[in-house]
Amino acid sequence: MRIETGRHPDEEQVEKYSLGSLSEEEAPWFEEHLLICESCQNRVRAMDNYVSAMHSASSRIRRTGSPSLNGWYFPVWARNLTVATAVLCFGAVGLEWATKRNRTHVEPAFAVSMIATRGEQAAAKAPAGRPLQMQLDLAGLPADSALRLEMVDERGGPVWRGVVISHNSQGVAVVPEQSAGLYFLRVYSVSGQLLREYGLEIEGR
Amino acid sequence: MNLEPEPNVELATQGETCWAELVERVRNGEPSAMEELYRVFSKGIRFYLCRQVGPQDLDDKVHDLFLIITQSIQRGDLREPERLMGYVRTIVRRQVAAHIDNMVQARRNQTDLDYGLALSDLGPNPERRVINEQNVALAMRILNSLHKREREVLMRFYLKEQTAEQICSEMDLTETQFRLIKSRAKARFGELGKRRLALKGIFANG
Numbered sequence: 001m002r003i004e005t006g007r008h009p010d011e012e013q014v015e016k017y018s019l020g021s022l023s024e025e026e027a028p029w030f031e032e033h034l035l036i037c038e039s040c041q042n043r044v045r046a047m048d049n050y051v052s053a054m055h056s057a058s059s060r061i062r063r064t065g066s067p068s069l070n071g072w073y074f075p076v077w078a079r080n081l082t083v084a085t086a087v088l089c090f091g092a093v094g095l096e097w098a099t100k101r102n103r104t105h106v107e108p109a110f111a112v113s114m115i116a117t118r119g120e121q122a123a124a125k126a127p128a129g130r131p132l133q134m135q136l137d138l139a140g141l142p143a144d145s146a147l148r149l150e151m152v153d154e155r156g157g158p159v160w161r162g163v164v165i166s167h168n169s170q171g172v173a174v175v176p177e178q179s180a181g182l183y184f185l186r187v188y189s190v191s192g193q194l195l196r197e198y199g200l201e202i203e204g205r
Numbered sequence: 206m207n208l209e210p211e212p213n214v215e216l217a218t219q220g221e222t223c224w225a226e227l228v229e230r231v232r233n234g235e236p237s238a239m240e241e242l243y244r245v246f247s248k249g250i251r252f253y254l255c256r257q258v259g260p261q262d263l264d265d266k267v268h269d270l271f272l273i274i275t276q277s278i279q280r281g282d283l284r285e286p287e288r289l290m291g292y293v294r295t296i297v298r299r300q301v302a303a304h305i306d307n308m309v310q311a312r313r314n315q316t317d318l319d320y321g322l323a324l325s326d327l328g329p330n331p332e333r334r335v336i337n338e339q340n341v342a343l344a345m346r347i348l349n350s351l352h353k354r355e356r357e358v359l360m361r362f363y364l365k366e367q368t369a370e371q372i373c374s375e376m377d378l379t380e381t382q383f384r385l386i387k388s389r390a391k392a393r394f395g396e397l398g399k400r401r402l403a404l405k406g407i408f409a410n411g
Contacts, residue, residue: 028291031294034249035246035250035253035293035294036245037249041249041252046395048256050391050394053337053343054344054364055364056341057341057344057348059364060341061345061349061360
């Protein structure tokens, strides 16, 4: 006896049946068809597996609350790696900061006498990594006046700016620690006129 | 000259299965008709029962059902032979409902495990459990590969069991967009599943 299975249900109907949401009008026809159609039985079986897997997977994701980065899933291993890397970086930065801080506190400023002379002369020397107390020779410059200071590196790039008050042809300014190299300390009038320049060689440790 | 149609000969007319003829033969007690009935409906009934009440004692349940169907037909309970499919469906559904009702009653009446009631594990067998876990892993892989919004659509549909209309309304999606998200995920699931089976075949064949 040849069995005519009739029309097969479409994918949406199979999904609805699997989810238990097929309408009361459609359900009788659908189930009668399933009684005699093996291929649709297999389709329902496959759909049941899929729906069940999606349900379980969704439940697990909802429970674990997987984090996302800009809406994309960030795998747990990648998240952990990122956190570990960030901790290491911050740790390294923190250690460097703490080390520098400790260095600043422990070592006093190094006093440098800056004397302006004509002609070639070796620049004043100072150690790297220590604040510098610049004792400036301001003879011949306006007394009891504020003067602008600028320290530049050998390429002329400014590394520090400050002010000094000339008193008894002397002035004192504290410059933050600098790395090794050749520097020039320039003295300007308030109006911006370059009045004097001192050479300074900072030596590495 | 015998004009009676021989059994198992194609009797479909105008594309319709001749259920009436089969019913008549069952009523007459023909063994071949019983076999035919079993051949046509056993897989479907087994499928339905397994899906509704699990695989426990499936063979016994299927055999019991066929007895009920056959005896019912022979008693003349089936008034419209052309509606044999609907009739079988109705009997199967009633039996499933009765079975579930019996199980509920048995649980209510059970007061003490010392009575020695046999407890059967209704969970999947170990092989089935492994397959289920693999399917869940595939589904997780698919969900995790999606953008958060698409993942939300699928989780609302399969976990929260929200309707398509509700999801589209709350997430500002068209029906087409919604169907596309679903069908892509399902297609991907099928693709990954096939790949997994192919790999298993490669390893099995060494």
